[in-house]
Every structure is written in C-alpha cells, then in structure tokens.
Amino acid sequence: MLSPPRVAVPARPRTLAIAVQAAMGLALIVLLVVSAGTGQLAIPPDQVVGAFIRGWNDALSAIGWDALALPPGAAMAHVNGEATLWLIRMPRLFMAVLVGATLAVAGVVMQGVFRNPLAEPGVIGISSGAAVGAAAAIVFGLSFAGPLTLPLLAFAGGLAATVIVYSASRADGRTEVVTLVLTGIAVNAVGGAIIALFTYLGSTQEREQIVFWQLGSLNGTRWQDLAIVAPLAIIGIIACTLFAPSLDLLALGERQAEHLGVRVEGLRIAAIIVIALLTCAAVAFVGIIGFVGLVVPHLMRMILGPAHRLLLPACALGGSLLLVAADLVARTAIAGSELPIGMITALIGGPFFFWLLRRTRRRSGGWG
Numbered sequence: 001m002l003s004p005p006r007v008a009v010p011a012r013p014r015t016l017a018i019a020v021q022a023a024m025g026l027a028l029i030v031l032l033v034v035s036a037g038t039g040q041l042a043i044p045p046d047q048v049v050g051a052f053i054r055g056w057n058d059a060l061s062a063i064g065w066d067a068l069a070l071p072p073g074a075a076m077a078h079v080n081g082e083a084t085l086w087l088i089r090m091p092r093l094f095m096a097v098l099v100g101a102t103l104a105v106a107g108v109v110m111q112g113v114f115r116n117p118l119a120e121p122g123v124i125g126i127s128s129g130a131a132v133g134a135a136a137a138i139v140f141g142l143s144f145a146g147p148l149t150l151p152l153l154a155f156a157g158g159l160a161a162t163v164i165v166y167s168a169s170r171a172d173g174r175t176e177v178v179t180l181v182l183t184g185i186a187v188n189a190v191g192g193a194i195i196a197l198f199t200y201l202g203s204t205q206e207r208e209q210i211v212f213w214q215l216g217s218l219n220g221t222r223w224q225d226l227a228i229v230a231p232l233a234i235i236g237i238i239a240c241t242l243f244a245p246s247l248d249l250l251a252l253g254e255r256q257a258e259h260l261g262v263r264v265e266g267l268r269i270a271a272i273i274v275i276a277l278l279t280c281a282a283v284a285f286v287g288i289i290g291f292v293g294l295v296v297p298h299l300m301r302m303i304l305g306p307a308h309r310l311l312l313p314a315c316a317l318g319g320s321l322l323l324v325a326a327d328l329v330a331r332t333a334i335a336g337s338e339l340p341i342g343m344i345t346a347l348i349g350g351p352f353f354f355w356l357l358r359r360t361r362r363r364s365g366g367w368g
Contacts, residue, residue: 013304013305013307014310016303017313020300020304020314021313021314024314024318027321028097028320031321031324031325032093032324033049035093035324035331036085036089036090036093038328038331039331041080041084043078043081044077047075047076047077047081050076051076051081051085051086055086091222091223091226092219093324095218095225095229095285096320096323096324097320098226098233099218099229099233099282099289100292100296100319100321100324101233101237101315101316102278102279102281102282102319103121103278103279103289103292103296103319104315104316104322105236105278106240106278106282106293107120107293107296107297107315108240108297108312108315109240109243109271109274109275110124110271110293111297113247113271114181115251117301117356118353120290120293121275122188122279122288122290123181124161124162124181124183124184124187124272124275125162125164125183125187125188126158126276126283127283127288128161128187128188128191129157129161129162130154130155130157130161130279130280130283130284130288131157131191131195131213132157132191132195133153133154133155133157133160134150134151134153134157134210134213135194135198136153136157137149137154138150138213139198139201139206147224151284152284154280154283155280158276158279158283159280161187161191162272162273164187165180165184165187166269168180168183169183195210198210199211212340213287214288214342215287215340215341215342216286216288216289216290216341216345217286217287217330217338217342218327218330221286228281228285229285232277232278233278236278237316239274240274240312241309241312241313243267243271243274243308244307244308244309245308245309246262246267247308249262250262251306279293289341289345290342290345290346290349291349291353292319292345293319294349294352294353295322295345295348295352296322297311300314322345322348323345326341327341329344330344
C-alpha cells in the first residue's frame with residue numbers, strides 16, 4: 001500500500017507558525033532564566049546566564065569539544081549559588097520542559113486520533129493506572145529498585161491501564177473509539193476506588209504522600225530522573241512527528257483517510273502506544289499533572305489551524321512554557337511553602353475545559 005500523501009501547508013500559516021514558535025522559544029528562555037534565579041536564594045539574571053555559559057563550556061570540554069567563544073558571564077556572588085542552581089533548580093526546570101512538552105504532544109496526537117478536541121491522555125486511564133502503581137509503592141513500602149521503585153511502578157501501572165483499555169475496546173480486529181473512551185472512564189473509576197482504598201489503609205504520612213503525588217510536584221527532581229525521562233520523551237515526540245501527515249488526512253474522516261493510503265487501525269494502535277509511553281514517562285517522576293494535554297493543543301490549534309506538522313512543535317514549546325510558568329507560580333505564590341503544580345494547571349485548565357465544552361456544543365460537535 002502506498003504511503004499517505006503529505007498535506008501541503010500554505011505559506012502564510014507556515015510563516016505564522018515560525019513566528020509563534022520563535023516567540024514562544026524566546027519566552028521560554030527568558031522564563032527559564034527568571035525561574036532559575038527565583039527562590040529563597042535570589043540569583044540575578046546575569047549570574048544565571050553566566051552559570052549557563054560556564055556549565056555549557058564545561059560540558060563541551062568534558063566530551064573533548066572546544067568551548068564556545070562566549071564571554072564567561074558574571075561570577076556567582078553567593079557561595080552556594082552554583083550548587084543551588086545546578087543541584088536543585090536546573091533539574092526541576094529541565095523536567096518541567098520535558099514533561100510539559102510530552103503531555104502537550106501526547107494531547108494533540110490523541111485529539112487527532114480520536115478526532116475530538118476534548119480528548120486528553122487521562123481519558124484512557126493512563127494517569128489513573130500510574131497513580132495506582134505509585135500508591136501501591138507508597139502504602140506497601142516497596143523498595144526493590146531503590147529510589148526508582150515508585151516511578152517504575154507508576155510507569156507499569158500506566159502501561160497496564162493502557163493495555164486493559166485497548167484490549168477491551170477491540171472488536172472484529174478494529175478499535176472502537178467510543179468503546180475505548182467509555183472503557184477509559186471505567187478504568188479511571190476503578191483506579192480512583194483503588195487509590196481511595198490505599199489512602200484508607202495507609203498511615204497519615206503515606207496518605208499525604210499519595211495525595212501530593214496525585215496533585216503533581218517537581219520538587220526533588222534529580223539529574224538521574226532526567227536521564228531516564230529525556231530519552232523516552234525525545235523518542236516519543238519524534239515518533240509523533242511521523243504521524244503528522246496521517247493525522248491530517250484522518251481529520252477528513254476514516255473512510256477518506258483509508259482511500260488516501262492511511263492504515264487507520266495501525267495508526268491508532270501506534271498512536272495509543274506512543275501516547276502511553278509519553279504520558280507514563282511524564283507522570284512517573286512528577287505525579288499527575290492534568291489539563292496540559294487539553295489546553296495547549298487547543299490554544300495552538302486556534303492560532304495556527306489544524307495542520308499537525310505545525311501543531312506538534314508549537315505544542316511542545318507551549319507545553320514547556322506553561323509548565324515552567326506553573327512551576328514558578330507553585331514555588332513563589334506562598335512564601336515558605338510549595339503548591340502542587342497539578343493544582344495550578346487544574347485551576348487554569350478547569351475553566352478552559354468548561355468554556356471549550358460550551359464552544360463545542362455551539363459548533364455542533366465540530367473541531368472548533
């Protein structure tokens with residue numbers, strides 16, 4: 001069977017996409033510098049930039065490459081500035097970039113596969129399954145893999161939920177989208193009940209851990225965590241870019257897409273696998289962070305239109321920007337304490353979801 005044809009993107013939307021991505025990229029860099037310098041130990045932006053340059057040059061030298069011909073930047077004024085920046089703040093900021101990008105890209109692919117702007121990764125039970133795995137690790141005190149035990153069980157729980165939902169939605173060799181969504185709702189309900197049971201069985205400290213994990217947090221992120229999440233996120237996002245032409249054709253309808261050479265069922269299977277990979281990698285270390293996969297893709301679609309070749313990179317940047325901003329608010333909104341980042345995204349995404357529901361109803365179920 002012939003490979004699906006590529007859908008041409010007009011010059012004007014492509015130019016707009018480049019401008020939007022450039023603006024978001026610049027905003028992300030500025031926000032990273034500001035966020036890296038914000039906290040109990042304030043670090044001026046010029047010192048943060050200087051630390052970036054020195055760190056980058058040291059990394060190049062470590063692998064035998066020549067350092068960049070850049071000025072060394074301002075020296076760190078505080079004796080603990082470098083340690084605070086590189087051991088505490090930078091790992092969580094890079095994790096925010098990765099998790100935001102993976103959740104947003106997973107969301108736009110899921111909306112494209114289901115042809116529904118209200119779809120997001122949590123719909124098919126991935127986040128709920130991951131929460132069950134994490135709660136089991138907390139309540140039963142499992143530690144067979146050391147610090148990685150909880151994220152490993154969360155990852156396994158998310159994958160198990162995906163397998164259950166997908167297997168239950170198969171009929172006559174095809175995946176029924178409505179059945180898949182309904183099965184995901186059922187799995188979410190069962191997962192919520194199991195989490196409630198674990199919360200009831202756990203001690204006060206374990207209950208607090210479960211609740212905090214369900215609300216999401218980037219606190220305590222280490223470079224070792226990034227070393228695990230980064231390859232999964234990069235592989236998943238690259239795989240999603242390969243789906244773009246087929247997703248554009250699928251927007252025309254399943255029958256039309258099949259006539260144009262799209263293997264709809266194969267695309268759906270591959271997309272669900274990649275969505276599960278991205279979502280599990282995102283939530284395994286930082287907990288459940290909702291609405292990123294819903295809000296960002298829809299906003300980007302409103303600005304750039306439906307072409308997935310333009311949407312995917314824009315959503316990756318938009319998701320990173322949203323989560324870095326949410327993390328900054330979570331760390332600084334209340335002095336001396338840290339809010340769960342999932343609560344911040346829910347406060348943003350909840351009203352947006354209600355607005356989107358009303359807008360979709362007015363447009364008779366279209367993409368909007």
